[in-house]
Amino acid sequence: MSPDNFDILARLVHRRAGIVLTQDKRALIERRLVPVMRRFGFKDRAQLMRELRLGHEALAACVTEAMTVNETSFFRDADLFARLGTEILPSLLAARAKEKRLRIWSAACAAGQEAYCIAMMLDSLGLAREGWNIELIATDISAEAIARAERGFYSTFETQRGLSDGDLAVWFRAEEGGHAIASHLRGMVRFRRFNLLDSYGWLDDLDLVLCRNVLIYFDGATKASVLERIAETMAPHGMLVVGETETAPSGLYRALPGGDGIYARVPVRRLKSA
């Protein structure tokens, strides 16, 4: 791919998804374009680039989606999930004890594993029986990832990454080639396609936001804007979790001791006087 074409592609993906493509990944990026060319019936990359330059909307969306990395697994970062279970969820439940309502957002949920893990943890607490209203929202820019998450079927390879036999027996149903998530867990999660660059107006008063392993693909300004807007969606006692290698700015969030990428939202009053 010529430097000019690379530049056009990189600008397009950055504008549409905030994702930064760098020259050192050029071979990988070119490989990711192969299925897109096949899908649109293009004979080569030059034709794809010509159509992109002409403003082919469906193609631009497909190219952008092809540049996302949907890598995830069940209970990714075991220490973090242990802390969610013993420390974070109990403190959020205590904060909401009067209303008995909990609202959690798995932003950039890929094929849904993270959201279903939270659903398993909440399900095992028996909150529904105690009259709790649990809202579990999970979003991703990738239509394909959201379709997979909604289906809730995972291959044996995927379930072996993070789930025990006990988890599979309780929360899944064996099917040909893998396991399907139990329907009551699937019913607990509301999946929706959502670009983190778009308006967050439909999200508010969130107790917990998981925005893990996506900020690393953004440039500094996009990352700052996403984290600022996430803060606005959170309840005063809300918690944010980012990926192990990601951080959140101290003006908006306070890192909890112990690492694991867990942050408390800085109270609004301090935000205003800052």
Ligand SMILES: C[S@@+](CC[C@H](N)C(=O)[O-])C[C@H]1O[C@@H](n2cnc3c(N)ncnc32)[C@H](O)[C@@H]1O
């Ligand atoms: C590496 S996965 C992380 C999945 C999960 N959060 C985890 O930590 O295992 C990154 C996800 O971010 C999504 N993504 C990338 N850019 C996005 C954007 N602008 N808005 C929403 N999701 C985005 C990708 O489609 C992909 O599914």
